[in-house]
Each structure stands twice: as C-alpha cells, then as structure tokens.
Amino acid sequence: MIVIDVPEPDHDRALAFWGxxxxxxxxxxxxxxxxxxxxxxxxxxxxxxxxxGDGPARMHVDFHTDDxxxxxxxxxxxxxxxxxKIDGWWLMRDPAGLTFCVxxxxxxxxxxxxxxxxx
Amino acid sequence: MIVIDVPEPDHDRALAFWGxxxxxxxxxxxxxxxxxxxxxxxxxxxxxxxxxGDGPARMHVDFHTDDxxxxxxxxxxxxxxxxxKIDGWWLMRDPAGLTFCVxxxxxxxxxxxxxxxxx
Numbered sequence: 351m352i353v354i355d356v357p358e359p360d361h362d363r364a365l366a367f368w369g370x371x372x373x374x375x376x377x378x379x380x381x382x383x384x385x386x387x388x389x390x391x392x393x394x395x396x397x398x399x400x401x402x403g404d405g406p407a408r409m410h411v412d413f414h415t416d417d418x419x420x421x422x423x424x425x426x427x428x429x430x431x432x433x434x435k436i437d438g439w440w441l442m443r444d445p446a447g448l449t450f451c452v453x454x455x456x457x458x459x460x461x462x463x464x465x466x467x468x469x
Numbered sequence: 470m471i472v473i474d475v476p477e478p479d480h481d482r483a484l485a486f487w488g489x490x491x492x493x494x495x496x497x498x499x500x501x502x503x504x505x506x507x508x509x510x511x512x513x514x515x516x517x518x519x520x521x522g523d524g525p526a527r528m529h530v531d532f533h534t535d536d537x538x539x540x541x542x543x544x545x546x547x548x549x550x551x552x553x554k555i556d557g558w559w560l561m562r563d564p565a566g567l568t569f570c571v572x573x574x575x576x577x578x579x580x581x582x583x584x585x586x587x588x
Contacts, residue, residue, distance in 0.1 A: 446479035
C-alpha cells in the first residue's frame, strides 16, 4: 500500500488529483472518513490518501501481514525501529529515518497469490 | 515505481534494509550507480533506492508513460505543476506540494497488460 499523507488544507485537491492521476476517484473507507483508497490499475498494490490534522505532506508505505509481531521482529532484525503502536498496527522507522507502517490483515486475505511467505 | 531517496550517510544501511524488507537484495541499475531496484514480489510495481548527494530522506512515486508530453499535460490538467525537466523526465509537484516524476519508457514496454490507456 502506498499512502499519501495530506494536511487538511490541501486534502480535497490532493484527493481529486491522485484519483484522477491513477484513473478513477478514490473510494471512501467505511468508518474511516480520513481515508480514501483504490487498487492501482492491473496491480496488487493499493494507494490510500490520508487526511492529516496537521504536519507536512509526505508519502509512506504500509506492509500488510497476517503475523504482526513476526513481521515487526523481522523488520527490526533488518535495521528498522519501532516508533509506536497505533490502534492495531505498528509505526516503524527505517535506517534513514523514513517512517512506514506494519498493518495486520484479517486471516485468509493474504496467500501465495498476493503475499510473500517468510517462514 | 516507488522510489526511496536516501542521503549518502544512510544509503548503504537503507539499501540493505529495503532489499531485506522486500525479500531479496536490490539489483544495481547499469550505468547508474546511484540507483538500485527490484520488482516487488508478485506485483507489477518496482521499488528503487536512490542515493542522494544531500537533502532529507523521502519517498516518491514515478509515473511511467510512452507519451511523456501527453502524460505531463494530463497531470497538469488534474492540478499538478511542472517543476523542472531532468535529463529525459519531468519532475512535477502535486497539489499538496509532494514531488513525483513522469518518466518515458521505451516504445513497446507498456501495453494493456501493465499500463493504463488514457486516449
């Protein structure tokens, strides 16, 4: 998942831009008014536009996993650091200081067709 | 293409991290020692790690197109701005100020299986 983080004043124009740029409007995410997303044309990758309360616009990636603790530990072993746990996922930082998230997916959504097996 | 831009002091650790995180080392790009890349597992999307001379670490996306001028004009119409032309590609800015690139691909590499047709 590619996430575009946009502060409130620019949100609506950026949301319209990224929907148009990728080919169709982003869909709202139920129960999360701060998120709009869509799957990229012909790809397994999704793009999500997140409305920020404040802070600079930025871009990050999410890793999706069906074993959160194992994936966070694997990425720590590669040199990333845990920043904080937010709701059910982990915010982490790569060796250059870039933040990214590790997000648990419900059982059954990830399989050999759309994910990489680490064990 | 997802591009991870990393300043020189952090480059080697970040390159090793992103290779490990995505499952195998990044490959060097011939004639471009500043670039390493790989196709993401099971996806059409590629990730590229770029060595920066300086500046903060950041992340951006590249749009690939077989009609550079038409694609840049399409994105301008959606609200992006041209920043500058670098070698053969355009650096642009989205409505929230995030930069991204529009990169021409050689004829024949893009077709209906891996790209979106706009005309």
